[in-house]
Amino acid sequence: MQKIENNKKSRRDFLILASSAMGGVGIAGATWTLIDSMNPAADALAVASVDVNLAPVKEGQAITVMWQGKPIFIRRRTPDEIKAAVNVNMNELVDPQADKDRVQKPEWLVVIGVCTHLGCVPSGQKVSDNRGHFGGWFCPCHGSEYDTSGRIRKGPAPKNLEVPHYRFLSDHSIRIGEEAV
Numbered sequence: 001m002q003k004i005e006n007n008k009k010s011r012r013d014f015l016i017l018a019s020s021a022m023g024g025v026g027i028a029g030a031t032w033t034l035i036d037s038m039n040p041a042a043d044a045l046a047v048a049s050v051d052v053n054l055a056p057v058k059e060g061q062a063i064t065v066m067w068q069g070k071p072i073f074i075r076r077r078t079p080d081e082i083k084a085a086v087n088v089n090m091n092e093l094v095d096p097q098a099d100k101d102r103v104q105k106p107e108w109l110v111v112i113g114v115c116t117h118l119g120c121v122p123s124g125q126k127v128s129d130n131r132g133h134f135g136g137w138f139c140p141c142h143g144s145e146y147d148t149s150g151r152i153r154k155g156p157a158p159k160n161l162e163v164p165h166y167r168f169l170s171d172h173s174i175r176i177g178e179e180a181v
C-alpha cells in the first residue's frame with residue numbers, strides 16, 4: 001500500500017514537473033519576441049516548437065523569434081506590401097514561387113531570417129532598416145535583396161527565404177515547428 005502511495009506521489013510530481021516545463025516553453029516563447037539577439041542559449045536550440053502570440057504586432061510591424069537556433073521573421077504586412085507581393089510577374093523571379101504558396105494568411109509572412117547565400121541575417125525587421133529596393137529585406141553581407149514575400153529579387157542568393165513549418169493556433173497565435181493541418 002505504501003508502495004502504491006509512493007508511486008502515485010511520484011507520478012503526481014512528474015505531472016507537475018512536466019506541466020511546469022511546458023509552461024516554461026510558453027513563457028520563453030513570449031520573451032523571445034522581444035529579443036533581437038542572434039546568440040541563442042543552448043536550451044533555446046533544443047526547443048522543437050515555439051508558440052508566438054501575434055496580437056501585439058501591429059500592421060506594418062515585424063518581430064523576430066528564435067526557433068531551433070534560427071531567427072524567424074514574422075511580419076504583419078500592410079495592404080500595399082501584400083499587393084506588391086502578389087502582383088509580381090513569375091518570370092521576373094529567380095526562385096519562382098507565388099505569394100499564396102508562401103503564406104497561410106496574406107497578412108502574416110513567416111520566414112526563416114537567414115540569407116540563402118551564405119547565411120547572414122538580413123536587415124529589414126524595422127521600418128527604418130535598409131529593406132533594399134523591393135521592400136522586404138536586405139542582406140548586408142553581399143547585397144541580396146528580398147521582396148515582401150521574402151523572395152530573392154537581386155544579388156547572389158539563389159533561393160527565397162525559407163518558410164518554416166508553422167500552424168495557426170488561433171487568429172492571433174501560431175506554433176512554429178509544426179505543420180499546418
Ligand code: FES
Pocket residue numbers: 115116117118119120139140141142143144155156157
Ligand atoms: S550572405 Fe547574404 S548576400 Fe551573401
